Amino acid sequence: MSPRLRACRRTDGKNIYNFAAHQGGNMLDLHLVRNEPDRVEELLRRKGFTAGIRDILELDAERRAALTEFERKRAEQKKLSKRIGALRKTGADASDLMREASELAAVIKDLEAKAERLGRELRDRLLRVPNVPDPDVPVSEDESGNVVLSVKGEPPRFDFEPKAHWDLLGEAGLLDMELGSSLAGSGFYALRGGLARLERALIDLMIRLHTERHGYEEVATPYLARDEILEGTGQLPKFADDMYRIEGSELFLIPTAEVTLANARRGKVLKEDDLPIYLCGYTPCFRREAGAAGRDTRGLIRVHQFSKVELIKIVRPEDSEAELEKLVGEACAVLDALGLHYRTVLLSTGDMTFSSAKTIDIEVYCPGVDRWLEVSSCSNCRDFQARRMMTRYKPAGGKGTRYVHILNGSGVALPRLLIALAESYQRADGSVALPEAVRPYFGGADTLPGKEAGR
RNA sequence: GGGGAGGUGGCAGAGUGGUCGAAUGCGGCGGCUUGCUAAGCCGUUGUACGGUCAAUACCGUACCGCGGGUUCGAAUCCCGCCCUUCCCGCCA
Numbered sequence: 001m002s003p004r005l006r007a008c009r010r011t012d013g014k015n016i017y018n019f020a021a022h023q024g025g026n027m028l029d030l031h032l033v034r035n036e037p038d039r040v041e042e043l044l045r046r047k048g049f050t051a052g053i054r055d056i057l058e059l060d061a062e063r064r065a066a067l068t069e070f071e072r073k074r075a076e077q078k079k080l081s082k083r084i085g086a087l088r089k090t091g092a093d094a095s096d097l098m099r100e101a102s103e104l105a106a107v108i109k110d111l112e113a114k115a116e117r118l119g120r121e122l123r124d125r126l127l128r129v130p131n132v133p134d135p136d137v138p139v140s141e142d143e144s145g146n147v148v149l150s151v152k153g154e155p156p157r158f159d160f161e162p163k164a165h166w167d168l169l170g171e172a173g174l175l176d177m178e179l180g181s182s183l184a185g186s187g188f189y190a191l192r193g194g195l196a197r198l199e200r201a202l203i204d205l206m207i208r209l210h211t212e213r214h215g216y217e218e219v220a221t222p223y224l225a226r227d228e229i230l231e232g233t234g235q236l237p238k239f240a241d242d243m244y245r246i247e248g249s250e251l252f253l254i255p256t257a258e259v260t261l262a263n264a265r266r267g268k269v270l271k272e273d274d275l276p277i278y279l280c281g282y283t284p285c286f287r288r289e290a291g292a293a294g295r296d297t298r299g300l301i302r303v304h305q306f307s308k309v310e311l312i313k314i315v316r317p318e319d320s321e322a323e324l325e326k327l328v329g330e331a332c333a334v335l336d337a338l339g340l341h342y343r344t345v346l347l348s349t350g351d352m353t354f355s356s357a358k359t360i361d362i363e364v365y366c367p368g369v370d371r372w373l374e375v376s377s378c379s380n381c382r383d384f385q386a387r388r389m390m391t392r393y394k395p396a397g398g399k400g401t402r403y404v405h406i407l408n409g410s411g412v413a414l415p416r417l418l419i420a421l422a423e424s425y426q427r428a429d430g431s432v433a434l435p436e437a438v439r440p441y442f443g444g445a446d447t448l449p450g451k452e453a454g455r
Numbered sequence: 456g457g458g459g460a461g462g463u464g465g466c467a468g469a470g471u472g473g474u475c476g477a478a479u480g481c482g483g484c485g486g487c488u489u490g491c492u493a494a495g496c497c498g499u500u501g502u503a504c505g506g507u508c509a510a511u512a513c514c515g516u517a518c519c520g521c522g523g524g525u526u527c528g529a530a531u532c533c534c535g536c537c538c539u540u541c542c543c544g545c546c547a
């Protein structure tokens with residue numbers, strides 16, 4: 001972790017047992033790592049994590065030994081203290097025992113510090129290990145191994161040369177890149193007139209679809225979150241440089257509402273009846289796009305701030321596989337409603353995110369730029385995030401607690417949806433036909449006017 | 456920004472520096488009683504980590520917002536932080 005981040009992080013504390021409790025737990029099931037180190041190592045290697053886990057296991061063994069030693073001494077100390085208390089109650093002299101206890105206390109202090117240090121080291125290491133991919137995820141170093149699962153609809157046909165959105169919308173005065181960059185720098189943009197309104201209309205459409213048809217609860221969360229929240233979903237500690245941080249605080253601008261929505265049940269022990277929980281919300285998303293300099297510099301394809309409707313599911317472990325399929329369908333419903341041409345893609349191990357065990361992307365075809373653009377990424381994180389944020393549930397009738405499974409998916413991301421709509425439904429005169437589904441949210445109009453009619 | 460109050464187990468709510476993992480109530484679970492319903496009675500009821508292990512079993516340690524300190528011993532005393540809430544001021 002960067003020094004600057006360390007400085008603003010809450011300390012991991014003296015709770016030497018439950019390094020999970022309040023600051024978020026380890027990501028991998030440590031028992032699984034102990035029992036099947038080779039298998040875990042192999043799965044992690046598929047995801048590009050080559051550091052190995054041998055030294056983690058060593059550290060784990062060391063920590064446990066130190067913990068046991070500490071606990072033995074501590075038990076001794078507690079007995080001594082009780083004897084002292086009993087003695088003093090009778091008025092007898094306990095000074096010998098107290099001297100003994102005092103020496104013991106000094107020893108224990110060291111033992112505790114050692115166990116604590118090892119626990120913290122172990123946790124720091126574990127937090128940087130990505131989630132293991134599902135065994136059936138195609139193995140590849142990069143996106144070349146992705147597998148197209150389905151293709152929906154037909155590419156739109158034109159009797160003229162379709163324009164890229166930056167030309168189409170720029171010429172219409174609806175997309176103002178210059179205004180955005182003059183205010184906040186390159187990578188920022190401004191939507192004007194009908195385009196700004198269209199974005200709001202689409203947000204409204206999507207949220208109504210998900211709440212009314214798919215059973216989600218709409219939640220409007222803060223756009224900033226504390227570091228421990230980001231740690232819960234997996235952006236921290238590894239990806240601090242991808243986010244905007246608020247100077248002088250522990251707050252980051254969220255890169256996605258997944259962060260705040262997935263953490264909505266943080267630290268809770270839920271009842272089985274509470275599950276599944278479906279949450280959806282609209283937020284702007286802020287991304288530094290560090291390392292992406294020079295890529296997709298034109299238009300709205302890759303920008304530092306964009307709007308997105310996000311979907312989150314908190315479910316029982318046995319349901320997460322099926323819920324991922326459902327989630328993809330719910331995100332696709334947006335594109336279906338708008339009549340867009342899209343495909344679903346199973347991401348290979350090399351293209352998945354840190355926290356995901358299995359990811360299916362939805363890519364929409366944009367004829368102006370002649371590319372498939374990702375508008376949604378649906379991931380099953382299984383218990384990876386739940387462990388970090390300590391979200392569990394109590395099985396009905398059963399004993400104990402289990403970690404929930406958490407899924408996230410965009411439902412869907414906006415600028416690229418605007419791109420797809422504009423480029424797919426553009427007319428020769430520069431105007432854009434609006435699909436029927438969006439019209440009720442756009443004052444009933446069937447057209448996004450081009451230059452002449454604009455403003 | 457200034458001042459006050461407070462953060463205890465699923466919830467509500469006690470708690471004297473020493474046998475407090477924590478009274479009590481509610482809820483939950485098991486049982487009895489009961490012709491439904493309601494009520495009553497008895498028992499039980501947290502989580503995590505570590506160890507032993509055949510074990511859903513036993514032992515140990517930790518957890519009373521988070522962290523640090525004092526002490527032989529801290530829910531209880533001291534310090535810092537976070538959060539909640541009330542009053543005042545200020546700006547929307």
